[in-house]
Amino acid sequence: MALTDEGPTRAPTGSPGAGPAIEVRGLRMRYGTNDVLKGVDLRADPGEVIVLLGPNGAGKTTTVEILEGFRMPSAGEVSVLGTDPATGNEAWRARLGVVLQSWRDHGNWRVRELLAHFAAHYTPYSTAARPRPRDVDGLLAEVGLAGHAGARIASLSGGQRRRLDVAIGIVGRPEVLFLDEPTAGFDPQARRDFHDLLHSMSDEEGTTILLTTHDLDEAEKLGDRILILAGGRIVAEGSAERLARQVGGGSEVRWTRAGQRFVHTAQDGTAFVRELLAQHGDEVADLEVKRASLEDAYMELVARHESGRADEAAAVLDGTEGIGR
């Protein structure tokens, strides 16, 4: 059957300067007459955390599945760890981690049993720089499932099951990790633990992480760079702060004067405050300046896209690097 003849290669681990971990140019995906992706460009350097944001149906999952090698693109150049996912062999596969959504698979297996069995798949692909797999019991403890090692998977709660999905995705100590909406159904504590885990993977092991989410707060916390995908294109790209500054239309300034509250939205918050203080001086109290949030930027971009002005949405961000047009 699909047995490969290639022995595992001792590939270089993702060190800076080894070229991008993920590189995509002009990616297109068409189902019948429907263009889901209309020319996506993206790039992730080793150790970078990239967040793909976008409304439902924007093509996030399709993009991730192409990168994982689960789906063949209609056109474009794709390279993950220097290999086209369409032709990636098992040694290449061993360097990736994929966090899938579990549903009812392996319901009668026990938690540790399944994780240990999956972990053993990676043994032939261990290298000195990246010992594979990770220690199973340590990992179970890290994702908070040590107390459920002997439990039937079907008996886990939704959140516990999701944590097992994450453990399965990272048990091979991946160089590139893909996560499609990983924290749906997490409680706040589990979410924070999960974020810490991802941070330590990217910081300590140089893991490149690409995740999709609907959660803007999560995107802001995790992403070194955020890409907003709408209508099959990357319409904006940058850090959360940069996106907010570019799109959000300045800052919101609040203050009170003579017992009255004021709110003003200014394109340049600093200049406005300087003027405000010069004019009213000591009368101004309770001064608050809030930069437009990522959420404002996101809503604005998606709204522009959905009103059919996607090009305009992208045009607003001209001047930022790598806008997919």
Add this chain to the structure above:
Amino acid sequence: MKAMNLNGHILRRGLAEGRLALLASLRSRQEMFGTAVFVAAFIIGLSFVRDQTVDGTGVAAATASLPGVLGMAVVFVGVLSTAMVLATEREDGTLLRAKALPDGMAVYLVGKVVFAAALVLTTVALLVLPGLFLFDGLAAGLATGWPLLLGVLLLGMVASIPAGTVLGSMFDNPRLVNGIGMIPVMGLTMISGVFYPITALPGWVQAIAQAFPIYWIGLGLRSAVLPDSMLSAEIGESWRHLEMVGVLGAWSVAGLALAPWLLRRMARRVSGSNVEKARQKAMQRV
């Protein structure tokens, strides 16, 4: 690392996968219940004819019928259960997980074959063991015929398990596999000499039955446990071992030739969006 070692690794993981899947299945009340009902129904059914003998031979009717039931069990488990498991696991995401692991698909397939073989042998053992005590002449027949019995079982599994993977890879919907697969297998069971001698049926029906494995596995198993005095009920009054090997061998070759191609095609098509779509559909049904 040499390719040999890697294939050894795949084989070891596949064996582990099969063993763990069997353990998991033993934990599943639903699956255990299904097997228990199947086995109990036949043991009880055969017990009703325990005291009867086949006319003019002195062979217990239950003993004469058991090989046909075993042949049917091999095909039910080998073809239908295998097909069901494949179709179900494609839908529920099991296969997608395998695809995300290095050598995962190869390990998965080895595991499925191991699992199917273990399930066939378990079902056969559950039918034969009580039979040894309940049915006259079975123990005596097996005392000399067991190597032949094992040989026929092995050939029967090689003929049916790949056929099951072919069936399972062709249909997306596990409920469809059950519906579409069950009818022909039931029909073939009716005409394959499981419940009454094939020689009692019209010639054209006999011809159809002889194109499929159920009849030949049953015949081979009868030759292993029954005395030659039973030959009068068989076509051409012969155990026809050569023909048996020929037909079962042809099914094996066809299955083994088609299975890798179809399984590869199936594996290529598995994606998270497919699984999600199936999940949404299943949620609506509930």
